[in-house]
Amino acid sequence: MNRRSSISIEVDASNPGQFLACCGLLELADRLWRGAEGWFESRRFRFALPDSVEGSLDLLLEEICKVPMKQVDLEDDYSSPVYVEKPFDLQLDWWMDTRAGGNRLKVWAGTMRSVRIAMAMRAALRDKEFWGESLLNRGMVVFDPEEPDKKVEPYYFDSRRGNNAQSRDIGFATDALQMTTAAYPAVEFLCLVGLQRFRPLPTHKSRVFEYCAWDIPCVPEIAGVMACGLGGTSNAPRYRFENAFRTDQKKHKAFLPATLIGEHS
Numbered sequence: 001m002n003r004r005s006s007i008s009i010e011v012d013a014s015n016p017g018q019f020l021a022c023c024g025l026l027e028l029a030d031r032l033w034r035g036a037e038g039w040f041e042s043r044r045f046r047f048a049l050p051d052s053v054e055g056s057l058d059l060l061l062e063e064i065c066k067v068p069m070k071q072v073d074l075e076d077d078y079s080s081p082v083y084v085e086k087p088f089d090l091q092l093d094w095w096m097d098t099r100a101g102g103n104r105l106k107v108w109a110g111t112m113r114s115v116r117i118a119m120a121m122r123a124a125l126r127d128k129e130f131w132g133e134s135l136l137n138r139g140m141v142v143f144d145p146e147e148p149d150k151k152v153e154p155y156y157f158d159s160r161r162g163n164n165a166q167s168r169d170i171g172f173a174t175d176a177l178q179m180t181t182a183a184y185p186a187v188e189f190l191c192l193v194g195l196q197r198f199r200p201l202p203t204h205k206s207r208v209f210e211y212c213a214w215d216i217p218c219v220p221e222i223a224g225v226m227a228c229g230l231g232g233t234s235n236a237p238r239y240r241f242e243n244a245f246r247t248d249q250k251k252h253k254a255f256l257p258a259t260l261i262g263e264h265s
Contacts, residue, residue: 024194
C-alpha cells in the first residue's frame with residue numbers, strides 16, 4: 001500500500017503527557033483512517049496515511065470534536081469509563097485495569113470528576129485556535145461546557161503542570177485563592193485516549209515508568225510495543241518519568257518531566 005505523510009505536529013517527547021497525547025492522536029487517526037502510521041522525528045510527531053485517504057489534521061480534529069462521548073456508569077462521576085462513539089468506537093477505562101497495571105498511571109482521586117474533565121478538555125478543542133501543528137502547546141483556562149462560569153482543572157498529565165503541582169513549588173495555594181490557571185486541553189484529553197493502548201513500562205521503582213519515542217512508521221498495534229522499548233531495532237530515545245504525588249494526602253498525582261536515559265538499540 002502506498003503511503004504519504006500528510007500530518008505532523010510539534011512535540012516535546014520529554015513531556016510524558018505530550019508523548020502520550022501523540023499516541024492518542026495516532027489511535028484516533030487509525031480508527032478514522034484504517035492503516036494510519038505514526039512516528040517521532042526530531043521535535044515532531046508525523047503520520048503516514050494510505051494514498052486513498054484525503055486526511056488532514058483539521059479533518060481529524062473536526063471528527064474528534066463532534067463525535068458523541070458517553071459516561072458508561074451514570075452513577076459514577078469520578079471513575080466511570082468513557083465511550084467515544086463511532087467512527088472511533090473506543091471505550092476508555094484503562095484506569096480500572098489492575099491486571100496489567102493501568103491503574104498505576106491514574107492521576108486523579110477523591111472528588112475529581114474524571115468524566116467532567118474529559119468532556120471539558122475535549123470541548124475546549126472546538127476552538128479552532130488549537131487546529132494547528134502547535135496544538136499541544138496551546139494553553140487556556142478551561143471551563144465546564146455545562147456550567148460555563150465554572151473552571152475545570154486538568155488531570156495533570158501535562159508535565160508543565162506537574163512540575164509546579166505543589167503549593168511549595170510556587171509559594172502559595174492557587175485553590176485557596178480561587179485562582180484560574182491555564183491547562184493544555186489537547187494534551188490532557190489525547191493523553192487520556194493514548195493510555196488506553198500505550199502504557200509506559202513500569203520500572204523496579206514505585207510510580208516510575210519508561211517509554212521510547214519510536215522513530216519508524218508503525219500502526220498503533222505495533223507502536224504500543226515500540227513505545228515500551230520492547231520491539232524493533234530503532235535507535236530511538238528512551239525516557240523515564242515519575243507519576244508523583246502532588247498533595248500532602250498522597251492521593252492526587254501528576255506526571256513529572258521525563259529524563260533522557262539513552263537510546264533503544
